[in-house]
Amino acid sequence: MAAPFRLRLIPFGRSVWTDAVRPDPPPVSMIDLLARLKHLVRSGRLADAHRLFDGMPYRDEVSYATLLAGHAAAGDFPGAMALFSRLRASSPPLAAADPFVLSLVFKSCAEAADAGFLPHAASLHAFSVRSSAVSSVFVATALADVYAKGRCLGLALKMFDEMPHKNVVSWTTLVASLTRAGRRHEALRRFSEMRTSGVHCDSYAYAAALTACADAGLLSRGREVHAFCAKLGLDTTPYVANTLATLYARCSDVDSTLAAVSRMGTRDVAAWTTVIAAYMQTGRAKEAIETFVRMLREESSAAASPNEYTYAAIIAACADIAWVCIGEQLHAQDARKGFAGARSVANSLVTLYTRDAGCLSAADAVFRESLVKDVVSWSAIISGYAQEGLDEDAFTLFREMRHHSSCPRPNEFTLASLLSVCATAAALDAGRQLHALAVAAGLEHHAMIRSALIAMYGKSGSMLDADMVFSHRVKDDVVSWTAMIVGHAEHGHSKKALELFKEMCRVGLKPDHVTFIGVLNACCHAGEVELGLRYLNEMNQSYGLHPAKEHYGCVVDLLGRAGRINEAEELIGKMAANEKDGVVWTSLLRACAARGEEETGKKAAERAMEAEPWGAGAHVAMANLYANKGQWHEAAQERYMMKQKGVVKGAGWSSIAVGGEGKRVGVFVAGDHTHPQDSAIYRMLELIYYGAGMARYVPDQLDLGSELDMMISS
């Protein structure tokens, strides 16, 4: 490409020879050169473009801008800055404050999405002010976008405020920036302002407004915007159609999603992916996978082959129904197609492998091998360790995340996972620190965080704190209500739990499966047999929820404790065969043991052992039953059978954190004498019992016994 100009530099003698063999090509005009440069930039051949650029007889602002567009598209801010410096140093001098040039340099920075470049952008901002280039709406908009994408929304908003004349693009940038920052309602207010200011909206503007609606789940507002763009015929443009589809998908309206997609000529990749996602969001993983298969079948005719987003979605579908083996095949396909390195695919693979406890190391491997990690990557792997109860690993990863060079900000998913770790470990101090982090991140009132905080405080024994969080509730969050009910139930505040349940129903909230676990648990603690039976019935009749084994288990326990053993046995009979697990039979057995019901007890023990041949609970309970009746021989027989089968009675471990800063966690079992200071510890324990006795908190011996039993059998 650069050849014509090089030829003239060749020494005269050879030039004659060259001319004789190959005549000098006709002189190429600057206009042609620019067209060639533009073509190279458009086709992404940046190195070739640079060669042509260097060979040009002279370079003006237009040629610089053309080449800069290539760096902007590639998100190459350093390259753009290098070119900009060259322009400033050029002789004869060129206008560095050219609005075309500056807006492209800013765009390259916005595309780069690297917060480290922000100071350079700020100094270019100063240059733009000094040279009055900011008065260009192009420069100002590009710069505002840099600030917004660089997490400096305040600065971006200031830029928008100071823009004397906003056009569609600047308005749209404003709306999109607010949406990205999670301020969707403000974004929509600005969208209305744009419309009343008389600016003509285009498809970009509608897409931005629809995204705000989709993110905020504002279905009716979205329908309004839909009507506006349908009137202008813009709902057939691919971007708008896909944004509409996303809106309806987020609102779980699959029919409208399909309708929106059908408005565009042919489904593109994004449309297929949105449809798959819509099925996913409505819990129809099978249909999502069917859609993917259909997409593959139509791939050749429709020219919409799955991309990394599609694979991310479909692997997520496999994760959702724990189809790890199919997901593994998709993993292999991705590796072949070169998608496996894509962050979105890596993230959904991590999620897939965390679905199966045995695959946690695979999840870890995918996580470690992914080059670019974001909040989602970290949250996914943290949640994997959290689900397995590996609290140490989860927190180690969190620490690593916070010290990582990309310093991703923890969001609601990260903090909710860690809070669930604190809940299971009853780690109140760590939970409080996470609470502080949530406040600092402005996530305090997020539904996911609020319910996680309530559960954490509840499980850590601080219902007062749980109540504090709950009092800031939004009225339609079933999960938070449920966490409160479960919390009170677990603390034995049965009355409070049942009152909350009634209030929840009164304000029109629909309880779910988990809510009823809390409710039945509360009935169980309070010995409210009739109420428990009524709620179990109501769950089915009034709320259309099929009781699961957890619910039956609760009521079986309730009936058993009340000595209504026949009814408990009858209730078990109503359960589906595959639901009758060791837990429910053990509940019945425990009731029989307490009442000396040998016959039913034997039956229950047999069933429990069938369900859990590895379990020790049934043997222990039977041994206790015989021992209580003084049938020492039979009791010994049970112990002997246990030994023969090789079942090991799992010890109930307890843990306690000792000391303040850098404290250590100690673990122990009942009757433990392994600690070097055990005699001192037991003496202290006696003092505590004595003190508790003075305060009339002597634990009921019988109750303590059954608690221990439960601990052993669990």
Place this chain on the structure above:
DNA sequence: CTAGGGTTAG
């Protein structure tokens, strides 16, 4: 020759 938009993962 310039600025803005849709699909995914926890």
